[in-house]
Amino acid sequence: MNLIYIHTHDTGKYVQPYGSPVATPNLMQFASGGTLFRHAFSAAPTCAPSRASLMTGMCPHSNGMLGLPHRGFLLNDYSRHMAQYLQNFGFETILCGEHHEAPNDDMIGYSRVLSRDKSAKEISEKAWDLTNANRVADFLFSGTGKPFFLSFGMHNTHREYPEIDQSINPDFVMPPFPIYDTKETRRDMAAFYSAVRIVDSCVGIVLDALKRSGHGKDTAVIISTDHGIAFPRMKCHLYDTGIGVMLMMDFPGNPMGGKVLDSLVSQVDLFPTVCDLLGISKPAWLQGHTLMPLLNGAETEVRDKIFAEVNFHAAYEPKRCVRTSRYKLIRLYDDYNHIVPANTDDSPSKDLMLRSGYLAEARPHEMLFDLYLDPTERVNLVTENRYAEIHSEMSDRLNRWMLRTKDPILMGKLQKPKHALVNKPSCISPASTDYEP
Known part of the structure; x- marks a missing residue:
């Protein structure tokens, strides 16, 4: 079996399958036929630590990703990344788009990178994501002699958000709890929903190619995000608004297709689940629990915390x-x-x-x-x-x-890497250049 992992930036659970009032027909169709987890949580409500935890099956303080790679933080051991581990079992591993697990693509160790050309990203994040979705589609039609693992990462719904979609009227948008309802915050959320629309279009391109290429019969798909949305008291906070994430998956012969599960799950559970889905052994370092007992109907819970x-x-x-x-x-x-x-x-x-x-x-x-x-x-x-x-x-x-x-x-106090860029706690903006010595 092949595996496609589709992921977004800063989306939380603000998509239609979780009741959000924004039309995401492609995500909705996938959720309706696959398995949706209502109580899925990130291991960290910040970009790189969350993604690194999902891709290593370990919490951030165990895998070493305590901060952001572009600010000087790294994994302790990149051979423990899912992309490198799967190569040991004959998988071709492909990256397209965002990853946020290293300062450059090559450090992670994918077999192939489809998205080295940054010109589209320089035009707009919308163009970047749509271009990469089509690159994934092209790959699916081109064929490969090996089973594959493909990671497709979108920049959306990270800030800065795109222009508000003409079909979305900010006057009739409710800001997310606990943000106060004003003209400015309504427009802020309307711009977020516009980014969600882009995400849904990209998902549609990939899923359509998966079906038409014939790979829908031999490929598992996981769709998730790194953490909550980039609003106050959400991203970078341990409230459920920060750590709660969308998680949907489907695979050929899924016994729980079309089901919604209330089981408590963590993103560190995905690595061991992937191992079971692909029929390979699990590495000793994993800290999560396989979700297969939930997906085959044998259990209703795999963890209590x-x-x-x-x-x-x-x-x-x-x-x-x-x-x-x-x-x-x-x-x-x-x-x-x-x-x-x-x-x-x-x-x-x-x-x-x-x-x-x-x-x-x-x-x-x-x-x-x-x-x-x-x-x-x-x-x-x-x-x-x-x-x-x-x-x-x-x-x-x-x-x-x-x-x-x-x-x-x-x-005691955690020490940053020698040359890492860490703002002083008094800084108002993450764009400040007032760093700790």
Whole structure:
């Protein structure tokens, strides 16, 4: 069996199959015939650590990707990347478009890269993604003598967003919770939805080529994103708005085709699942659980908790969380008493919050939420006596995971690589050049 992994930038779950009010007919058709996971989570709500975790089957502090490659962070061992591992079993591994797992394509070790020409990207991200979708289609029609793994990454829905699609009227768009409803934030979300439309068009090109080339009969497809959308309290935050992701998959003979699953899953579970789908052995370093018992109907759960983390994004802001189906504990491991604004992408929505006193808000270093009663994660229960036992249990789960995975934050402040670019925690924008020494 072959495998195509289709992924986007900063989409969260804001697509039609998850109830978002934007037409994505190609994603909807795929979800309707495949398997959709309602409770899938990223291992990190930042671009490179999330992707590196999915591609290695390890959390960021285990695989070494504590920050962003273009700022100086790298994987500890690129031979543990899925693209290189699959080559050991005779797979041709192909990259087209975004990856965000190394400062250049060659470091990762794909057999072939289809998207070295950056001219389309320089014109617009829309043109870049559409050009790459057609490159994937051309590859599917060209044929190959080997089984293949193809990673197709889109820049959309990363900021900056494209011009608002003429079919989308911002006056009738609702900004995402918890963003306040204003003309500016409506336009911000309308631009995001315009980027989602581009994503859906690209997915349609690839899926159409998959069907017409005949590879639909021998190819598994996984569609996901790295983390939540680039709005305040989402991307780079451990709330569900930051770590919740779309995850849809399908493969020939899928017993759960057309099904929606409420099972708790993490993106670190995809590497072991891929191994089972492709019929190859699993490497010893994997930290996730195969999803095959869910996909073949043998089980309804493969895990009872997920973990996620942040270390470096634009600025240093280490934090960890453990989440069960009902409860979440978030813990911060720095001594800041203020918001770290550079870790929120610049946007009209961020500007509104900055003007309104966002930086004066309290920043608790520990938060406990009862998600059944408070799915929006607004009521911190850490000091509530009636939740003392739950707090103790969740804290123990988090501590045991950190010990088991040898989390370096337990030894004190994380050190950045010598020449890495890390903004000072006082920087307002990630575009600032005021870096830590």
